[in-house]
Amino acid sequence: MEFFRRAAGTPGKLGVLAGTFNPPTRAHLALARAALALVDEVLFVLPREFPHKTYEEAGFAERLAVLEAALAGEPRCSIGATEKGLFIDIARECRAAYGDAELYFLCGRDAAERVVNWDYGRAGAIAEQVREYQLLVAARRGRYEPPSELRERIHPLPVEEGYDEISATEVRERIRRGQPWEHLVPEAVVALARELYAGA
Numbered sequence: 201m202e203f204f205r206r207a208a209g210t211p212g213k214l215g216v217l218a219g220t221f222n223p224p225t226r227a228h229l230a231l232a233r234a235a236l237a238l239v240d241e242v243l244f245v246l247p248r249e250f251p252h253k254t255y256e257e258a259g260f261a262e263r264l265a266v267l268e269a270a271l272a273g274e275p276r277c278s279i280g281a282t283e284k285g286l287f288i289d290i291a292r293e294c295r296a297a298y299g300d301a302e303l304y305f306l307c308g309r310d311a312a313e314r315v316v317n318w319d320y321g322r323a324g325a326i327a328e329q330v331r332e333y334q335l336l337v338a339a340r341r342g343r344y345e346p347p348s349e350l351r352e353r354i355h356p357l358p359v360e361e362g363y364d365e366i367s368a369t370e371v372r373e374r375i376r377r378g379q380p381w382e383h384l385v386p387e388a389v390v391a392l393a394r395e396l397y398a399g400a
Contacts, residue, residue: 201245201293204264205271205279211240214301215336218245218282218290220368221263223393224270225385227366231338234359235306236276238336242306243278243294244271247285258396266393270386287315291333303333306357308340316350330354340364372397 215235221228221244232242244267248260258266264279271277282293291303307315312335316326330350336357337344341364346354366384374381375397382390 201297202281203278203297204281205268205277207241207276207278209240211298211301213239213304214294214298215239215242215304215306216245216290216294216333217242217306218247218285218287221246221267221270222258222368223263223266223371223385223389223397225366225368225371226383227363229270229274229386230359230363231306231308231357232274232277234338234357235304235336238357239304240301241276241278243280245290246279246281247290248281248283249285262396266389266396269388269392272388286318287333288329291329295332304336305333306336306338308338309342309344310340312337312344312346312354316347316354326350 330353335354
């Protein structure tokens with residue numbers, strides 16, 4: 201794990217928000233703030249490679265700059281980068297950096313379904329993985345219902361209403377269409393996002 205910003209102190213419970221952050225949105229911050237009621241610190245992780253996506257439009261350094269701007273006023277949030285994108289790989293890097301902290305990955309319903317249903321190459325792999333971390337899952341176009349055998353390790357994350365439809369994809373599409381988008385991202389990143397995605 202390479203850190204670009206690290207919160208003070210040693211967390212007993214660490215929230216981990218891994219994503220493409222292309223760009224970071226108000227929904228990302230809402231997820232982190234909701235988790236901070238349950239954990240001591242939230243680590244935003246930007247993988248250098250993704251298992252199901254590729255870098256398009258903004259590169260790693262550009263996304264990192266926008267993420268740093270978004271989190272400038274969030275003292276309990278850290279930023280790190282990993283070489284891999286699967287939760288289990290990130291969890292093991294976090295374990296090396298944070299020791300015995302309990303790990304909670306933050307995600308929406310759609311991401312939780314991807315993680316649980318991903319083809320890891322053998323039966324039972326996800327059940328083994330969630331022994332090393334837990335999931336905090338926010339409703340996103342519906343509430344996530346985990347399989348019964350994983351229920352003790354996957355928990356709902358209550359997030360304020362109004363963020364369900366916000367996504368980085370929606371931000372980029374609105375910019376391309378010339379529609380208002382600024383209200384979907386943290387105010388601190390508007391100028392950078394306009395430069396990166398609107399070319400202005």
